[in-house]
Amino acid sequence: MIEAKTTTEVLLQALPYIKRFRGKVVVVKYGGSAMTDEALARQFAEDVVLMHQVGIKPVIVHGGGPQITELHGRLGKSTEFKDGHRVTDAESLDITRMVLVGKVNREIVSLINRHGPHAVGIAGEDAGLLLATERHPELGFVGDVKAVNPHLIHKLLAEDLIPVISTIGSDAQGQAYNINADAVAGAVAATLGAEKVVYLTDVEGLRHDVADETTLINRTTADQLDALVEQGVIGTGMIPKVAACIHAVRNGVASAHMVNGTTPHVLLVELFTDAGIGTMITTEETP
Numbered sequence: 071m072i073e074a075k076t077t078t079e080v081l082l083q084a085l086p087y088i089k090r091f092r093g094k095v096v097v098v099k100y101g102g103s104a105m106t107d108e109a110l111a112r113q114f115a116e117d118v119v120l121m122h123q124v125g126i127k128p129v130i131v132h133g134g135g136p137q138i139t140e141l142h143g144r145l146g147k148s149t150e151f152k153d154g155h156r157v158t159d160a161e162s163l164d165i166t167r168m169v170l171v172g173k174v175n176r177e178i179v180s181l182i183n184r185h186g187p188h189a190v191g192i193a194g195e196d197a198g199l200l201l202a203t204e205r206h207p208e209l210g211f212v213g214d215v216k217a218v219n220p221h222l223i224h225k226l227l228a229e230d231l232i233p234v235i236s237t238i239g240s241d242a243q244g245q246a247y248n249i250n251a252d253a254v255a256g257a258v259a260a261t262l263g264a265e266k267v268v269y270l271t272d273v274e275g276l277r278h279d280v281a282d283e284t285t286l287i288n289r290t291t292a293d294q295l296d297a298l299v300e301q302g303v304i305g306t307g308m309i310p311k312v313a314a315c316i317h318a319v320r321n322g323v324a325s326a327h328m329v330n331g332t333t334p335h336v337l338l339v340e341l342f343t344d345a346g347i348g349t350m351i352t353t354e355e356t357p
């Protein structure tokens with residue numbers, strides 16, 4: 071059992087952060103092992119609800135790559151990737167939409183709503199939320215974010231609800247596209263002028279040496295990340311997240327964070343403790 075003194079110290083440490091972030095938007099990109107592990111998924115929902123209860127305005131953007139791959143396999147359809155993107159023909163788009171909108175989104179909403187009627191699931195196609203453009207003809211129906219229409223998100227936040235966004239967007243003609251969830255989270259955070267955007271990953275954060283956990287980059291800037299990408303320090307798998315973080319902080323988001331989603335209650339640790347964990351990205355160096 072945690073001693074009363076320890077509990078008090080934790081609460082006192084959290085208090086200034088609760089005051090600081092009250093009323094602020096925090097966008098969370100949810101994916102990886104944190105999504106597929108049942109215990110971690112429950113803890114994620116608890117963290118989001120606690121954030122909401124103390125006055126923070128969480129907005130959840132989720133992926134679903136492993137679930138999409140699994141359903142492709144069950145349906146006997148092969149999966150092809152080019153430059154880290156899933157080649158998406160019309161049939162694959164239908165499968166992706168079923169998984170993201172019809173399954174994963176509903177599961178996240180259900181987990182959060184076990185604690186009360188807080189969450190609402192929406193897709194990027196809803197009310198023109200995510201305006202998409204084709205990324206490359208060879209990739210099929212894979213899109214980039216051209217613009218974010220935040221009207222629907224603002225209405226949900228004004229009603230004290232938690233938006234949970236799946237990343238199927240559409241172009242001006244109504245054609246649907248699957249969009250990388252990392253990019254969507256960064257674009258949504260920038261459009262909302264969020265205080266933070268937090269990426270749950272399967273590693274502690276960015277490292278100077280991927281194989282050496284002692285080289286974790288605790289704090290860095292967008293300019294420094296640009297240099298690390300050019301030097302080849304950042305692995306290809308992390309580049310979409312890095313690009314999204316850079317876009318977010320250069321477009322009004324106070325800070326972007328990459329944290330290990332397999333750490334219990336990682337959102338609360340990152341938001342409400344002095345030390346924090348993972349990698350924090352800003353536009354300027356912080357003391």
